[in-house]
Each structure stands twice: as structure tokens, then as C-alpha cells.
Amino acid sequence: MATKLELKSYKADTHNNWCPGCGDFGILTAMQMALFQLKIEPHRVALFSGIGCSGKTPHYVNVYGFHTLHGRVLPVATGAKIANKELTVIAVGGDGDGYGIGSGYFINAGRRNLDFTYVVFNNGVYGLTKGQASPTLAKGIKTKSLPDPTILEGINPIALAVGAGYTFIARGYALDVRYLSNLIAQAIRHRGSAFIDVLQTCPTYNDLYTKEWYDEGPEGKSRIYKLEDTGYDGLVHDADDGDELVAKKVQAVARSYEWGEQIPVGVYYRVERPTYEEEVANRRPSLGETSLVNIDLNDRDVQPLLDSLR
């Protein structure tokens, strides 16, 4: 590409209608920074989203953008990646989108280990429909838009991702943009299904988990801390070592239940496993060399199939 890549190469010239102060801005900027950091040309990226405030993200990024259906972003992104494995595929969505209506796809996408990145904007509420409780809102919590505290348990996305089989599992914080962009860059570089749960503030409907709540915990210190600062290592060094695999998964799940005074961000778990694309190529070597979309499928000979019925 002739034009020199700049951060603004990834910015679309579109009117943004998120609320002022929304945590989504942090995630959007982090994503654009990550793509710029990796110097991936915009036309080689396809960004998919579900429905909700987070669903509008693709419209603000200058890459191929697909704003799909509520909860179905992962199947759509999966189909595109299988068709063209050379694309950098990123999926985004909210916590209601991914862990509620899309929970089945969240789990099954982990099983495939297709090479893509999924970023969830987790703010504990359904913002666009004015603040109903999302699947991550803890039991007994009442945000200002709820008439009563929620009586359902909140789910643990990190633990769920471990069980589903994601090979890169991380958590970020929307208002630490530099750190988050680094996490997203790592996730994109990772070969396999990468998942990042991003703690995101919703200044309009979540009056509990606010910027102030995250940044000014007990003794005025931030609740957020980085896993690596405590010597935590989420990487599985030998993927064939069953004991290490289990130990690293258990460690990730245990840490994911830390919440309240101390909230860890960073890479919880990472392992190198054969990707879906590699498994497909094992079955049909030509698909290891070329994406389906680039194979000439004219003039296929089906006569042997006909003759097999004689």
C-alpha cells in the first residue's frame, strides 16, 4: 500500500453517537492503536459486531465492517474467517450480546479454536434498552435503572472461556487504553481463538461500577491491578503436558473470582494448540496453502460421484 499507515488510517469518518464519557471510546481507541501497532493494513481486517452500543463499533473503524445480529456475531465472523483465512478477523459485542443471547456461540466458538479475536464490552447492563441487568451483574446488585436488585447470579466469563476451550483468555479495563491496546495486539497475534473481557463503564446506566469506583478503591487506590505485576504466568509452556494444562486452567479460574477490592487484568491463560484452519488443512492440504475464497472452483468434475451410484 502506497499510503503510510497512521493511527488515523484506522478511523472512519462517521458520526459517533455513544454517550459522552462512555467506556466504549476507550475500547475503540485501544483497538485502533492495536491495529496500528501491528501495522495491519486496514483492508486486511474484518471487524464484526453484534447489536447494542458496542455493535456500532465497526462503523467507527476504517476496516471492513459488519454490524450483524444480536448475539450472532461469532457465527458470522466464523463463516467469514473459514472463507478467507488471510483476513484478520475481530469480533466485538456487549456482555448481553455475548454471554446472554449469544452464550451458545460464545462457548462453541471456543471449541473450534479458529484464529480470531473476540472482545466483549462488559458493563453489567443492557445500555441501549436503558439499563436492564446483564448476565454479568452480580446477585443482589441494583443499578439505578433497576426497580429491584437482581435475583440472578452473575456469570464468570473468564471461567466460562476456560471451560469452552479458548486458547487466549484475558481481561482488560476500558479506561486503561494503552494497556488494553497491548492486550488486543497480543490477542490478534495469538494463533487461535482469543478472548478479552473488557471491564467497561456505562456512565448513563451503571452508577455502581463507575470510573470512580474502579479508580478509587479502598484507601483511594485503584482496584485494578495487573496479573504480571504479581508474578502470575498464564502461559502453558508445554501444551502436551496434561498436568500443566489443567494447573494453568485452574489457576485462571481461581484468579477470575477475585472481585471487589482487587480486580486483576491481563492474560489469564494462553496455550498454543492446532487451529481450526490447520485441522482443515490436515484433511485437505490445498486448503493449507490458499483460502477458499481464492480457489478457482470452476469446472469441478463430478462425474466420479455420478459413477459411484451406478
Next chain:
Amino acid sequence: MSNQDVTWLIGGPQGSGINVSAESFARAIVRGGLRVFANIEYHSNIMGEHSYYRVRVSEQERHSILDRVNLVVALDDETLVGEPHVKFTGHHGHLDELAPGGAVVYDSAMKLDVAKVARNDVKLYPVPYQEILRQTLKEFDKEDQLSRLRVMMNTIAVGASLAVLDYDVSLFGDVMREGFKGRRREIGEMNARAAALGFAYVQQNFADGFAYHVQKKPSANGQQARPMLIRGMHACAFGKIKAGLAIQTYYPISPATDESVYLESQQRNYDLVVVQTEDEIAAINMAVGAAHAGVRVATSTSGPGASLMIEGIGFASITEAPGPVLFLWQRGGPSTGLPTRQEQGDLRFAMQLAHGESPHIVVAPADPQEIFDDSFESFNWADRYQMPVVVIVDKYLSTSHWTLDELKMSGLKIDRGALWHQNGNAEKYLRYAFTEDGISPRALPGQEGGIFWSTTDEHDPEGHITEDATNRIKMMEKRMGKLGLAAREIPTERKLQLHGPDDADVTVVGWGSTKGSILDALAELDGKDGLRWNYLQIRLLRPFPSEEVAEILRRARRTVLVENNYTCQLGNLIREMTGISLDHEVPKYDGRPFSQEELIEALEKVLASGERRVFVSHLSA
């Protein structure tokens, strides 16, 4: 003449290998220069429930089943008398379906006293399956494997039935040998021997006297005939592969799964990925994603799965995705309904398939050649008109076997529709640009300069969300207008066909899988009592060929609608689209296809009684 046709039926518990037996029998028959039409009926069950195969043997092409049977091959007593001990019995056995002078081949060790329950005019052929099996195994020194090889009793029964028909058992032996190659070669040999022993037993122990013989037909060139025994699902898969299918997504469901599993079996032979998804919602959305990414993609399901897929169809439609192609293999509904039985109940559903007003194409092929052609052409339509295409088929089309010498494959042309190329074009690319014919050239993700946005919200030409009224009007006209374009461009022979004389006394109207029964019934009826019959087959359902249909129906003197459902959905559609009401209707909603006799009886009753609605089911007690 159909009264010279012979119907051979094999019945037994599900999972007892009757499919292999019946298909091998059918193959042996067609290699003798004859033609077969076969269909299978089975329960939604893995093992034990009654299932049966019906093979119609004829010197001519046949496209339907007969309900009278000439020879029943019974692998259990339920095949003969049904389940009299069950309160609401699922079936009554096949003894009653026997034609006068028909015959039964059964295990002489069967507890049921067949002589007591069978009519006087039925010929009985008790054969000691077990003894012959032992003898076969002894010859191969495999007596210790009796229980593992019990399934060979089927082969013995088929061999015995070939003696009753006075047919060449060696043709069947050859088919069995071909079916087992390499290390399993001996199994083929054993089966060929078992068939020969069953055959010899009947020859030695029963005097000839069976009225229905099947004679080989000598071929013109002295070569053995080698036609295909093809099912609708094969034709579908062949059409897709030929059209360049790259990805098929599916979630297992009867009766659609066979097609996807067949495609899966070809993943090592073609550049093709079949994805078994977590549900039908994932299947359709994955397909939409792949379509936008630029490959030819299909998904396949039945009614319950299609119910889950509808939001994905709307998604494809508003984002003008080039596809996917959705094969809808209908079964008995509503809800779970009759999972393994026949019905044409989803026509109106397929016409709408999504909320809001969204364009998609619906086409209804009616036999393997049409399924192949429509399967192939659907991908061209999807690419050209940038919309999903629904091919509506059914259980009967998927599972029936036709005898076919060749599929016609000449003149097939792949058309990927309008694609965007940069070509030094400095103008900003607009994925949803307004154009004269409503079709905006599409870029593919990965293409330099082609970045676009796409949203399920209403959008502007760039693909960004807008609720502007003027834009809305233009976008609605752009999307819906593509249906009109398709209607103008798709050739008439693809939309409908008038079979038989141009000028007839009675015009039968139908769509999809009833074609075979209608053609066979009309072959009998046409000319009888001086009446001429013709048949209007409507194949393209959306966009509906209103003008063409109206023109034919206005000329028709008397019209009879034939449909495999309760509400006569095509009749209602014709009235909606043309204002014309058909004179009579023959619905069928017993979960089974029309047999030739049922349809003839119904059509004759229509003429004799003048009743508006005539229902005939030979299966209802």
C-alpha cells in the same frame, strides 16, 4: 402399463440392514435393463421400529410408488401384520397391501402362523433363514460368527425372493461382491453365496406358479446396463459441488442431514468445508458471513431448523449478501411434527421466512434433474441478485431412488454477478450504491480500496446506519426491485412447465415432489373416456410468475390442484397472485406421498362427483 409393474417390498426392524438389501436388489434389477423407483418409510427411531423399502420394477420410467404390492419380503412378523397389540397402532402390516396372487417370503421359524392370517389367494414362501445361514457360514468356516453375521439373513430372504420372481440371482450376487472390497471381500462372497442358497431353496421346494415374473431386458449393445440409482439429496450435492460450493453449514435434522453428511464425505476430494454447527442459528449466520466474504455457501435444514434460521435470512436480505443457498427439506409439521415423514407444508413459510419486507428467491425442483439444475443455478442467482435463495424440497425427494442414465450437465455457466474492481478508480467505493438495476457491485473483504460497512439496520450507500426517510424509500425500492429484475431475467422454462397437450379438458396444477405421481397418474388417465389431461408444474415460487400462470389458467377448462398438505397452499398463492381460483383440490396430509393409485382415484372422484375438495389416503384405516 402400470399393471405389469411389480412392486417388491422388504420390511423389518429399523437398523436391521434393510437399506443395503433393498438398494442391492434395486441395483440388480436395473442392471438387467429394467427401471426402478424406490422409496423408504421409517420411524424417528434408531433401532427396532418398523421400516420398509418399496421398489417398483418396470420396463418404463416410473416416478412414483404403487400401494399395491406383489411380493413382500418379511424380516419380522410386524412387516406382515403390524402391531395389533399396540393401542394406537402405527401400522397394520403389509399383508393387506398384496395384490391378488401376491406372495410373501418369510422365515419359516417365525412364530406367527402366516397361513392363518394371510388371504387365500396369497402365495406363501416360508424359508428357513437360520438353516441356510448356518450352511453358508459352514462353507466359509465361520460357524462361530453366527450372531455377528445374522444380518445375512436379509440376503437370504432377497435371494429367495429373486427365485419367486424368476430373476437372475447372479446379478444380485455381483452387486453384493462389489459392495465389499479389500479386506472385507469375503463378506461379499458370503453374501453372494447366501443369496444363491436362498434362491436354490425356493427353486427346489416350491413349484412355480407365481403370477408376477421379472424378466431381464436385453440391451441393444450387448453391454450390461449401468444407470445410476440416484436420490434427490445426491442431485442436490452434485449441483452444489459443480457450482463451486466452498462451505456448507448444517445442524443435524431429519430429513436434511443425509445431504450434508454426503457432502462431508467429499471433503477430501474437493476444496470444500462442511461445518456442523451448534444450532441452526449458527448455521445460517456462518453462511451469511461466508457469503459476504466471497465464497459460494449453502446451508441445509428442515422446517424446525428453518424456523430458527429466519432472522439470518432477513440479515442476508437487508445486507444484500450473495446468498446463502438454503435447501429446505420439508417434513411433516407443525413443530416437531412427523420428523421422518412426507409433507409439503412449508410453502407459505418459505415465501415469507423473515419479518419485514425482504427479498429472497424460492424455487421448487421436482426430480433429480431439476434438483441438480436448481441447486447449480441458485448460486448464480444468489450472486447476481445478492439475496438468499431458498430451494424447497422434501423428505420424499431426498430419500426416493430414481433410475437415471445421466444427469444433463451441458450449458452450465458460473456467474458470480457484479464484482467491484479498483481499476485505478479513485472514487470512494460505495457498497450499497444506487444503480439503475438496483445491483451494486460488491467488493470482497481483503480487497484493497474496497472497504465497506454493512449493517442489519437500514443504511446509506456507504453502509452506515441512517433513519432518513428519503434514503429509506430508495433502499426499499433498490432491494425489492431486485425481485422484479429476477422475474424479468429468469427464463420461463425455469419458472413453470406445462406437461401434456396444450389444450386439455382437465388441467392438474402442482409444485415440487408431487410431479412424479401426477405424471404417472396422467399417463393412465389421459385419453380415457375421451378426456385429455395436462399438468401445470410451477417451479419458481418467488418471484411468482403471475402473468405466465394466469395465461395458462385462463385457457384451462377445468383445474385440479394437487398438494401434499392440508391447506392447499399453492392454490391460495395462485388466488393471491392472479385472482384465479382453481376448481378442485386434492390435498393429502397423512404424512405420506401420493401413490399412483391414490392420485388416480382422487382425480377420477373429482370428475365423477364434481366435489370441490377430494381427499384420498389408502393408509387411513
